[in-house]
Amino acid sequence: MKIQTRNKRTKRSRKTTLNVFRGKLEANNTWLRKHLDTLTFYRKRLSFKEPSSVLLDGSMFYYLALHGKTLDHICELIKDFTANFYTTDCVVREMEFYFQSYSGPKDVLEESIKRARTVELVSCVHGKEISAEKCITNVVGIYNSKKVFVATTVNGCWPLVNENPLIPIITVNDGSLVLKNLSGNQRQKAKGWSSATPVEKSALTDKELRESPDYERLLRRFDFYGYVGEIALGDGNNQVKAISQQLGPSDWPHEKVRAFVVKQILLHSELYENLVNPPSVDSSNWTFLEYLFCTSKDGAWGETVTLQAAADAFEVKIVVIDSSEDCAVHDFFPYGVEHPKKVLCLSCVTCQDETHYNSIQKLPDRSIASTCSRNYLDPKPEEQDHESE
Ligand SMILES: [Zn+2]
Structure with missing residues (x-):
């Protein structure tokens, strides 16, 4: 009896595990499909060609260093192993500032600054010293005419970057690297915003x-x-x-x-x-x-x-x-x-x-x-x- 009960339990728990696994697989498939849809939208509709340009901020360097990930993980995400990686002077300067003022263990911060120094630096064309956020906003611009992917874990902040559908955002969700999905409405906006409109003439005589x-x-x-x-x-x-x-x-x-x-x-x-x-x-x-x-x-x-x-x-x-x-x-x-x-x-x-x-x-x-x-x-x-x- 005991064995039977155990067997029944085992069967039930196997079934539950299987359902959870199926659920996860479906969720993963849904996520994967949305991810591929978004990537295709940027590549085909908005002409994001390979090799891709990826601009990283300090939070992304920190995430990669903390989880022992490399830039190859980003390449894998955007399906482009020829991608070029950049950051800006202001990003590195801000990371160094945090390093100096941070009182906790500094090894991950140190590693992330080391990584930031290995990628190409975009020269800052703005005159005054500005925050990393403003510097990235300045490099990318609202039209993102250079077709840059921005990699940042700062989600919900930086609305001028994060909410702009013309900028593909590589971020972190549930601990994994993801390309932020675009809704149908955002895609419509992106198409509308990226196309020119005729100059409006005066209706008066x-x-x-x-x-x-x-x-x-x-x-x-x-x-x-x-x-x-x-x-x-x-x-x-x-x-x-x-x-x-x-x-x-x-x-x-x-x-x-x-x-x-x-x-x-x-x-x-x-x-x-x-x-x-x-x-x-x-x-x-x-x-x-x-x-x-x-x-x-x-x-x-x-x-x-x-x-x-x-x-x-x-x-x-x-x-x-x-x-x-x-x-x-x-x-x-x-x-x-x-x-x-x-x-x-x-x-x-x-x-x-x-x-x-x-x-x-x-x-x-x-x-x-x-x-x-x-x-x-x-x-x-x-x-x-x-x-x-
Ligand atoms: Zn700058």
């Missing part, structure tokens, strides 16, 4: 602009504050073109201005996140990433966040003579810069939900207007009051 009250108001403000310049309709590039005109178009063509402004927003996201996305509305970084993709496209219309970022990036003050009823002049001061290198002067006319920026010139012998946040419901008399002061 010159006649409609000239007959609008905003046009008249802006002309009066030019006269009052002492500016001259054409008020013209442009396309979605009108703000970057106006900045380019003010900076010197041969040195700063509008495409280069846009790229510089987007890089500023990307690298100093903490300065702009709340402006783009007030916490009271929706504080998810995904929206901020979407904003970045939108802003970076040729022909995307500019607004006050891009103006502030331009002032910060070029270290200039930007004065905007505005046509709106409630504010005549906007000043954008560069963040943390006491003496701006230059003052850029733009006009802004809003007509039927379109906003057009133009480059303007200040007439000599007129002081530069200061910020005005007063209501200009009836601008003429109030401006005359100012003038008589």
Whole structure:
């Protein structure tokens, strides 16, 4: 009886073990299928060619050293044994900083720094010393045009890298190296974001602009504050073109201005996140990433966040003579810069939900207007009051 019972138990437990094993196998198969799907998506749809480029951060070097794994394990994961591995100066510097300040056992940290020094270093092109996270963000960019795999165990942080479907992430899940899967929705976004969109033209006619009250108001403000310049309709590039005109178009063509402004927003996201996305509305970084993709496209219309970022990036003050009823002049001061290198002067006319920026010139012998946040419901008399002061 005893033996029978034991046999029954053994049979039952064998069955359970078999079911658990089957479950695991199915889970593994599901995971493997998703992994291969994601890898194929990057290789075929987004043209990630071999040899692959893999950029590693400190956390990944630490994981590999701790578990006695090598870069071959990553090669195996992405099915490419010709892959090239990189890291950046800032990553190594940050690891060395942790090494010096860490009070626990340092052997794994030491080994991971040793490993980081054996791969190729990407030279840091940014001026100031920045965190490893920002440095990697800078190297990869939002479009990941160099088609780089990023290997990091920092999951849930670094939203500009980790939540960008154009960047394949090699990470760790349940103790194993994995390629982060992309959902169907993320794939759609990746395809949409990586394709160019036509430059949006103005839907207005010159006649409609000239007959609008905003046009008249802006002309009066030019006269009052002492500016001259054409008020013209442009396309979605009108703000970057106006900045380019003010900076010197041969040195700063509008495409280069846009790229510089987007890089500023990307690298100093903490300065702009709340402006783009007030916490009271929706504080998810995904929206901020979407904003970045939108802003970076040729022909995307500019607004006050891009103006502030331009002032910060070029270290200039930007004065905007505005046509709106409630504010005549906007000043954008560069963040943390006491003496701006230059003052850029733009006009802004809003007509039927379109906003057009133009480059303007200040007439000599007129002081530069200061910020005005007063209501200009009836601008003429109030401006005359100012003038008589
Ligand atoms: Zn760097």
